[in-house]
Amino acid sequence: MWESPRGVRLPVAMLRPAVLLLLLLTRGMEAFRVCAFNTQRLTLVKVAQVEVMDTLVRIVARCDIMVLQEVVDPSDRAVALLLRELNRFDGSGPYSSLSSQLLGRSTYMEKYVYIYRSHRTQVLDSYVYHDQDDLFAREPFVAHFSLPSKVLPSLVLVPLHSTPKDVEKELTALYDVFLDASQHWQSKDVILLGDFNADCASLAKKRLSKLLLRTEPGFRWVIADGEDTTVRASTHCTYDRIILHGERCQNLVQSAAAFDFATNFQLTEEEALKISDHYPVEVELNQAARSIQPLSLAALLLSLLPPELARVA
Structure with a gap:
């Protein structure tokens, strides 16, 4: 009784019908986390350091899709080693990766790398944006992912690591990348994310407010202006951003923030800077519409x- x-x-x-009904209503309510992280010149030598690898694994394992920036290893061995350790970590995988080619205008080149939980999401398609006017130092590597959600079955991701000297020009051009990707896959549900350098000396607030990604309707900047995404105590800048477009996508937002791994993992500033001088930024999407609350x-x-x-x- x-x-x-x-x-x-x-x-x-x-009680059994009630319990079954509760399970049905709450099934699929687990959040899906999308992240972006400037890893500050990620190389094989860097990930071979035990303390760096351990922290990187714990950071990346928080996310269902993580977009790494500043991956500068031409051999792909750094990412392969990171994947191996992730798949050994906590049973939340398996993890897979998708990498762009090396991108850049000079001898300094970077890759964008997606690391994702392959039992929860799959790459449907991807391409490097055709930057015919050479507006980007590192043109976005755009990808279309499936999602474990009936409300939002797929999502387009547009990452950018801008160069500090051309932030305004690149963020203006990023609007065109959004249009191109949205048209390419006939999807309005798009997340633009990465180290935009969109604050402090790189971009004045007055210029930020005039960007098309700010003035055009339909865009939601979920990392608040004024949130510090930098590790150093001497800086306070919102360089790293996440922008959402699409009603379905925006309706599923549960939370968004920078992840202060230094505080969460009890690292000193010196220890944290061995990982990166940036914090990752992340957004959680609830797989069921927020307006439908389980009883x-x-x-x-x-x-x-x-x-x-x-x-x-």
Whole structure:
């Protein structure tokens, strides 16, 4: 027998429909986390350091899709080693990766690398944006991912690591990348993310407010202006950003923030700077629309009771 807080006793068998209904309503409610992280010149030598690898694994394992920037290893061995350690870490994988080619205008080149949980999401398609006017130092590597959600079955990601000297020009051009990707896959649900260098000396607030990504309707900047995404105590800049477009995508937002791994993992500033001088930024998407709230178990039980018992309970 089951007894309510007010003394109503019912056979356990009568509870089963309520429990089943609760499970059905809450199934798929687990958040899906999308992240971006400037890893500050990620090389094989860097990830071979045990303390660096351990922290990187814990950071990346928080995310269902992580977009790494400043990956400068031409051999791909650094990412392969990171994947190996991730898949050994906590059973939350398996993890897979998708890398761009080396991108850049000079001898200094970087890759964008997506690391994702392959049992929760898959790459549907990807391409490097055709930057015919050479507006980007590192043109975005755009990808289309599946999502484990009936509300939002797929999502387009547009990462950018801008160069500090051309932030305004690159962020203006990023609007065109959004249009291109949105048209390419006929999707309005797009996340633009990465180290935009969109603050402090690199971009004045007045210039930031005039960007098309700010003035055009439909865009939501979920990393708030003024949030510090830098590790050094001497800096306070919102360089790293996440921008959402699309009603379905925006309706699923549960939370968004920079992840202060130094504080969370109890690292000194010196120890944290061995990982990066940036914090990752992340957004959590709830797999069911926020307007549909699951009933509490008590409410479900009451809804299944006969009216006379419900009044007593």
